[in-house]
Amino acid sequence: MTTRVTLSHLDWLEAEAIHILREVAGQCENPALLFSGGKDSICLLRLAEKAFRPGKFPFPLLHIDTAHNYPEVIAFRDRRAAELGERLIVRSLEDSIARGTIVLKSPLESRNRFQSVTLLEAVEEFGFDCLIGGARRDEEKARAKERVFSFRDEFGQWDPKNQRPELWNLYNARVRKGEHMRAFPISNWTELDVWQYIAREGLELPSIYFTHKRQIVRKNGLLAPVTDLTPAKDGDVVEEIDVRFRTVGDIPCTAPVESTADTIDEIIAETASTAVSERGATRLDDQTSEASMEQRKKEGYF
Amino acid sequence: MAALERIQDHGLLRFLTCGSVDDGKSTLIGRLLFDTRTILTDTLAQIERTSQRRGLSAVDLSLLTDGLSAEREQGITIDVAYRYFSTGTRKYIIADAPGHEQYTRNMVTAASTADLAILLVDARKGLSVQTRRHAAVCHLLGIRHLVVAVNKMDLVEYDQAVFERIRADFQDFAAGLGLSDTTHDVTFVPMSALNGDMVVDRGEALAWYEGPTLLELLETAPGAHGDAAAKAEQFRFPIQWVCRPQASDDPELHDYRGFCGRIESGTVQVGDRILALPAWIETKVKAIHIGGQPLTSAVADQSVTLLLEDEIDLSRGDMLVKAGSNGSTASAANGDGAVPEVTKQLDAMVCWFAETPLDRSRKYTIRHTTRSTRAAVGEIAYKLDVNTLEQQGAEKLAMNDIARVSFRLAQPVFCDSYAKNRATGAFVIIDEATFDTVGAGMVV
Numbered sequence: 001m002t003t004r005v006t007l008s009h010l011d012w013l014e015a016e017a018i019h020i021l022r023e024v025a026g027q028c029e030n031p032a033l034l035f036s037g038g039k040d041s042i043c044l045l046r047l048a049e050k051a052f053r054p055g056k057f058p059f060p061l062l063h064i065d066t067a068h069n070y071p072e073v074i075a076f077r078d079r080r081a082a083e084l085g086e087r088l089i090v091r092s093l094e095d096s097i098a099r100g101t102i103v104l105k106s107p108l109e110s111r112n113r114f115q116s117v118t119l120l121e122a123v124e125e126f127g128f129d130c131l132i133g134g135a136r137r138d139e140e141k142a143r144a145k146e147r148v149f150s151f152r153d154e155f156g157q158w159d160p161k162n163q164r165p166e167l168w169n170l171y172n173a174r175v176r177k178g179e180h181m182r183a184f185p186i187s188n189w190t191e192l193d194v195w196q197y198i199a200r201e202g203l204e205l206p207s208i209y210f211t212h213k214r215q216i217v218r219k220n221g222l223l224a225p226v227t228d229l230t231p232a233k234d235g236d237v238v239e240e241i242d243v244r245f246r247t248v249g250d251i252p253c254t255a256p257v258e259s260t261a262d263t264i265d266e267i268i269a270e271t272a273s274t275a276v277s278e279r280g281a282t283r284l285d286d287q288t289s290e291a292s293m294e295q296r297k298k299e300g301y302f
Numbered sequence: 303m304a305a306l307e308r309i310q311d312h313g314l315l316r317f318l319t320c321g322s323v324d325d326g327k328s329t330l331i332g333r334l335l336f337d338t339r340t341i342l343t344d345t346l347a348q349i350e351r352t353s354q355r356r357g358l359s360a361v362d363l364s365l366l367t368d369g370l371s372a373e374r375e376q377g378i379t380i381d382v383a384y385r386y387f388s389t390g391t392r393k394y395i396i397a398d399a400p401g402h403e404q405y406t407r408n409m410v411t412a413a414s415t416a417d418l419a420i421l422l423v424d425a426r427k428g429l430s431v432q433t434r435r436h437a438a439v440c441h442l443l444g445i446r447h448l449v450v451a452v453n454k455m456d457l458v459e460y461d462q463a464v465f466e467r468i469r470a471d472f473q474d475f476a477a478g479l480g481l482s483d484t485t486h487d488v489t490f491v492p493m494s495a496l497n498g499d500m501v502v503d504r505g506e507a508l509a510w511y512e513g514p515t516l517l518e519l520l521e522t523a524p525g526a527h528g529d530a531a532a533k534a535e536q537f538r539f540p541i542q543w544v545c546r547p548q549a550s551d552d553p554e555l556h557d558y559r560g561f562c563g564r565i566e567s568g569t570v571q572v573g574d575r576i577l578a579l580p581a582w583i584e585t586k587v588k589a590i591h592i593g594g595q596p597l598t599s600a601v602a603d604q605s606v607t608l609l610l611e612d613e614i615d616l617s618r619g620d621m622l623v624k625a626g627s628n629g630s631t632a633s634a635a636n637g638d639g640a641v642p643e644v645t646k647q648l649d650a651m652v653c654w655f656a657e658t659p660l661d662r663s664r665k666y667t668i669r670h671t672t673r674s675t676r677a678a679v680g681e682i683a684y685k686l687d688v689n690t691l692e693q694q695g696a697e698k699l700a701m702n703d704i705a706r707v708s709f710r711l712a713q714p715v716f717c718d719s720y721a722k723n724r725a726t727g728a729f730v731i732i733d734e735a736t737f738d739t740v741g742a743g744m745v746v
Contacts (some may be wrong), residue, residue: 006313006525006527007313007314007601007603007604008313009313009388009392009393011604012313012314012603013314015564015603015604015605016603018564018605019542019563019564019605022542022543022562022563022605023672025542026542026672049593050592050593051543051593051605052543052545052562053545053593053594054545054547054552054555054558054560054594055545055546055560056547137384137386138386144384144385145381145383145384160381161381163381164738164739165407165408165655165730165739165742166411167410167411167414167415167728167730167739167742168415168724168725168728168730169564169725170669170728170729170730172730172732172737172738172739174732174737175737187384188395190386192388193393
């Protein structure tokens with residue numbers, strides 16, 4: 001019941017994110033919030049509760065399912081949406097593959113970059129004019145320059161050289177039919193801020209964010225999980241070690257880190273002293289080229 | 303729990319770095335990130351590889367802030383990039399803006415959200431045309447805290463006389479700009495970003511300098527709404543969204559009507575007498591909520607929901623302010639500044655962003671707080687030469703120009719002068735054909 005003259009950094013970040021969510025609601029006709037069951041979008045749901053309760057969210061939740069997700073995360077996603085009493089729309093890459101709009105070179109190819117195809121199909125199907133995402137500017141160099149409200153043309157493309165100027169907190173979300181905006185309420189958060197917010201708010205996470213035993217193979221300094229989708233190959237040395245995920249995504253391209261942390265506080269302690277960035281430690285597909293994220297974003301990736 | 307306690311309760315400071323690659327700006331930001339242990343090993347390995355590939359003998363810290371591939375090819379920063387670091391007592395958001403004249407619009411963008419600006423000066427060259435331009439833009443955008451970072455002291459043998467000369471030059475220039483001691487604070491730090499002297503660590507080479515390091519200045523600088531001038535700010539609450547959950551199963555919520563928004567300035571308490579604009583209806587604050595949790599009061603920057611004593615029909619674009627102290631609500635002229643000006647005329651300093659110049663025969667959309675209205679362009683009083691601050695006659699307003707322009711509005715806005723209030727004194731201009739943001743204005 002007390003208020004300070006100066007807000008703590010988490011209070012400030014929370015207030016900014018709530019403001020952005022309400023701007024989406026106030027300016028857009030038909031937005032959706034991207035919810036994957038991952039920690040960043042879990043924060044978005046709490047922020048949306050703070051922005052709109054006791055009312056309903058003025059948007060549905062949308063998940064683009066690669067069909068290569070960890071079952072714990074999918075179960076969590078469904079349960080969380082049900083607890084909130086909000087509508088969850090799921091569109092699967094399998095449907096795009098069946099339609100022939102995604103053609104895989106091999107069945108086990110990383111599906112990360114194909115998510116944009118299914119996403120844009122969903123945008124068209126529902127006529128969404130804004131997608132709210134949990135991307136953060138600290139994740140990657142190309143993101144550091146992306147606007148909070150980021151314009152996408154009818155091909156879903158981001159043009160980094162032609163972004164709308166964004167001043168003060170005056171956001172411009174106007175688009176034509178077929179175009180849409182991406183809105184990033186936690187643009188200014190770092191990975192540590194996200195963990196601190198999860199701790200402060202007591203947010204529940206899928207179990208794979210905490211330490212568990214898992215079979216892995218060490219590849220280029222990363223831990224590649226051994227799963228039905230990604231079985232060990234001949235010559236691989238399979239080890240079973242204590243790991244946790246710092247980010248959850250498509251199984252073939254998301255690596256866990258070695259950790260025995262089984263509470264949020266232990267994760268925060270690790271994050272505060274960690275030496276490797278979130279994407280560097282966990283993304284098996286981001287190392288190909290320094291500019292690979294920028295390339296994929298131009299193609300409509302989130 | 304120890305780790306959590308140690309890193310909790312930072313305030314937050316947003317600052318802007320002004321300067322060019324030549325002044326060592328990217329190196330300075332790299333140094334701040336590096337010496338506060340913000341750079342992680344894989345990021346460092348990546349820039350080490352790039353430095354080697356380019357045949358550099360040492361790691362080039364400036365590579366940390368060059369984001370887009372087009373920029374890496376050209377070797378210059380052409381857009382605003384945002385960087386983050388934290389010291390354990392404070393979180394920082396750096397807006398990194400390009401220095402060249404043709405990118406004035408990017409600097410204006412970066413400055414719009416900054417509480418403090420670092421102006422980089424090359425110790426060998428002293429004040430440049432660019433330094434003056436940056437100071438002028440910072441002043442125009444209402445940044446009250448300036449740090450003049452006299453960099454590359456290593457290249458002038460760490461000579462105190464060089465530093466003192468630049469300080470005196472800048473003070474002369476600042477007086478001409480209208481930066482006074484009562485409204486602005488300007489501090490000077492000699493440094494070598496390359497060697498790390500006086501950025502985070504003091505180093506050995508500048509023993510004659512007894513003032514704070516750059517980081518010490520940042521740690522103690524007042525954040526938004528934190529300085530003496532901010533104390534005079536009035537309560538401004540533009541309504542973003544109205545929460546009406548009448549379809550809810552809970553009968554208690556049937557009459558719930560919450561006005562959602564961010565407190566742009568000032569404070570509010572339960573029981574305060576407030577005035578709704580443009581309805582000119584006075585009522586009281588019944589409750590303040592964040593996510594259903596009650597508060598007794600709330601301060602600037604907080605996003606809250608306000609519940610009012612009386613049932614009033616308000617919507618997005620309306621504004622709640624404190625009722626004037628003399629009790630008269632029908633007139634804005636009660637003199638205490640509690641009520642903003644309600645006007646269909648705007649006179650503003652405008653920075654133009656678009657490649658297509660301002661067309662005085664066209665209508666534009668102006669977005670001011672949460673309110674949008676159509677606007678006709680009136681007179682262009684003068685154009686400002688941002689290098690010399692001279693006022694020049696102008697018919698046209700082209701990209702990167704800054705000019706004083708008047709507008710007639712279809713609907714009234716509730717505004718203060720930008721000098722008094724950055725939130726209610728600011729607006730953006732949207733092209734009705736392209737929907738692009740083509741300009742930004744600051745109410746005079």
